[in-house]
Each structure stands twice: as structure tokens, then as C-alpha cells.
Amino acid sequence: MFVADTLEAWLAHLEQLHPSAIDMGLERVARVRDALGLKPGFPILTVGGTNGKGSVCAMLTAMLRAAGYKVGTYTSPHLLTYNERVRIDLEPASDAAIVAAFAAVEAARGDTSLTYFEFGTLAAMQQFIAAGVDVAVLEVGLGGRLDAVNAFDADVAAVVNVDLDHQAYLGDTREKIAFEKAGIYRPGQLAFCADPNPPQALLDVAAQQGAELRLLSRDYSWQLEAEGNQWACTTPAGTRHALPLPALRGNYQLGNAALAVAMLDGVRNRLPVSLGQVKRGLLEVEWPARCQVLPGRPQTVLDVAHNPHAARALRQALDGMGYAANTHAVFGAMADKDIASVVTILADRIDCWHLAAPQIARAASSEQLAGIVAAAAPKAQVKRYDSVAEAWRGACEAAGEADRILAFGSFYTVAEVMAARG
Structure with a gap:
């Protein structure tokens, strides 16, 4: 049995524990869950979807915290440290808490091999139960039906949206992907x-x-009020008026906020949240690198848009940010993504591309990226770099105060930009 005192050593162990990084199925994780005796006695809110699920989780957490509940939140992937994945009352878990949970999972698993994500999911629930949380908010990692998070029954489950991504695992049509994502729904x-x-x-x-399905527009809805400075959300519980715009930028976040409000209204008998607490949560919610605008000039925007659906949302958000003389993009992506579609969607919003491969084997090379950009945006300037950090510095040197720097693409790309900024 593996033993270590540091989180770094444990994460290295997890990375080599299973023969493949992604191995869809619930048999292994359920076996270890039962061996650990993980039986959460608190409500579980599970959120899946192609994009936006992390934002919905962040809003749910902020509103529940405003209501005074002790909230455990599990999301992935992380940007800078693994601790970001496991939060209790918004605070990232300590190294010691994660190491203790990892040790418990290791002791219980016997000869059952677990993927990095499966191991981490079980450890997160172990921490939530040990901490005595009032509610857990869980973000699906990949798909839904066979994702490790689905080893825990949701009291409320939501699919934010369905679009093409991870086709190698989920299928190559919206219908096939929807089948996988809807697997988080539960009878009754x-x-x-x-x-x-x-x-x-x-x-x-x-x-x-036999799930009680509630759909946008049919069962709940949202609408702008006060000349677009406030909004209202209507659910079977009634209408909440004069809601503030969420602290997360982008008009698409209103849809995510409405879903979060509707989910909470659905469990109001177990987890009541007042109108004032909803408003406070919307104003205080934070979720880094989701259309995040950093202070200072030139304007700097961080976004982890890495598929066509997210690229369309990013394009719309950029259009709402006002004038920029030139937009410099620091961009890197995984080779298995639909890079051409992402670039095409944003091509006419970017004047100069600063391209680099993040430090991971699956990343597309700067040469590959340059070829795709040249085909989609032949008039754009293209610069290639040996690292994302160098691409970031190149964009900073090239951008004037009236320009915009957009760092986007894979989580790894944005994380390396954040690290380079210091």
C-alpha cells in the first residue's frame, strides 16, 4: 500500500496508478465507495453539461453559503493547485485534509485500480462527510452516466447544455452526448x-x-428588468424580482444563474434560501478564468473556452466589453479538440494570435495552431513561441493601453498565463 506525507507525492502516485487517464465506468469506484462506507446524509446537487457547469456550481455554492449552510463543493479541473477542486465553505481544502482522505481511499481500495479522477472524487466525498457539510455541490467531470461523480445519487441533477465535446468518449452527435449526460438523473x-x-x-x-424533469422556458424562465440592470427568475415556486446581474461576466451567465436559482427553489423545503441570500450570492460569486476581466490596462481577459459552444459564448461576451483598438490572443489547445471551429468562431474578433503549446503531451504544437489560424484568419498576425509564458510576455509587449489581451483555450493554457503573471 502506498504511503506518503505530501500532496505532491500522492498526486504523482495517482497519475500512474491506472493504465489510462480516462476509463469510463462505475464498477470500480462503486466498489471502493462501499468499502469506505461513504453514505452521505446530506443533499447532493449534481451539475453536468458541456459548458457552464462550473459556473452553476459556483453560483449554487455562493447562494447556499449566503444562507449560512456549510457547503462542500467539488469541481474539476483545477487551474493552479489541486486544492481548488475540493472546497468547504469556499475555502480550498488543506494539503493535510486531502492527504488524509487519499490515505483512506488507498487503504480501502485493495487491488482495485482507480483513475486519477475516480480517486479524487472518492477522497472529496470522504472530506465532505468528515467535515459534516450540510450540502454537497458536485460538478460532473466527463459525460455523466459513467462519471465517478455519478456514484453518488443526486437529490437534484442538472444538465446545463449539450454540445459537441469529448466525442471520442461520449459520441459524435448531440443525441449520443445527451444520453450520457442525462445519466445523472434519478427516479423520483x-x-x-x-x-x-x-x-x-x-x-x-x-x-x-421517472425523474421530475424541469426545462428552461417550459418550467422555469428568466427575463431582464429595469432596462437590463436587473432580472427576474420564475419557477414553480413563484417569481423572484429585482435580482442583481451575477458577478460573473457574460450575458450567458444569466442562464446559468437562472438554473441555479431554479435548482435551489426545487429543494427549498430542505435548503431554504431567501431572496436576500440569493441576491448576495449572485453579487459575491467568484469563478476564475470564466470571462474574467483583470484590473488595469490594457484590458486582460481570461477564459477557458476550448470548444465551439464555449467559443460562441466568449465571442458574445467580448462584443459586450466595449471597444478595443486591437485584440491580442494568447492561445493554446489540446490536439484532440475542434481547434479549427474555435478559431473560426473567434477569428474576426482577434487581430494578433500569440500561439504556444501548454506543457502537456496532448497539446497541439504552435506549428499546428499556426496552420489552423492561417487557414481561418489569413489576414491576422500570427506569432509562435516556445512556451505559454513567452507568448504571454509577447502579447504584453505588443499590446497598447487601448488594446485587449485575451488569454484563452485549454485550462492548461490559462493556468500557465496565470502563473506567468505571478
């Missing part, structure tokens, strides 16, 4: 879908499961 429990055009497969799974 509330299920939400915020996609304006929910695939039939999702509706079918919800019906087969």
Missing part, C-alpha cells in the same frame, strides 16, 4: 435541463428514469 428526483433545445435522448432518459 428533480432533474433540470437549461439547454434551449434539449435533445430527444435527454427527454427520453428522464422519462425512463
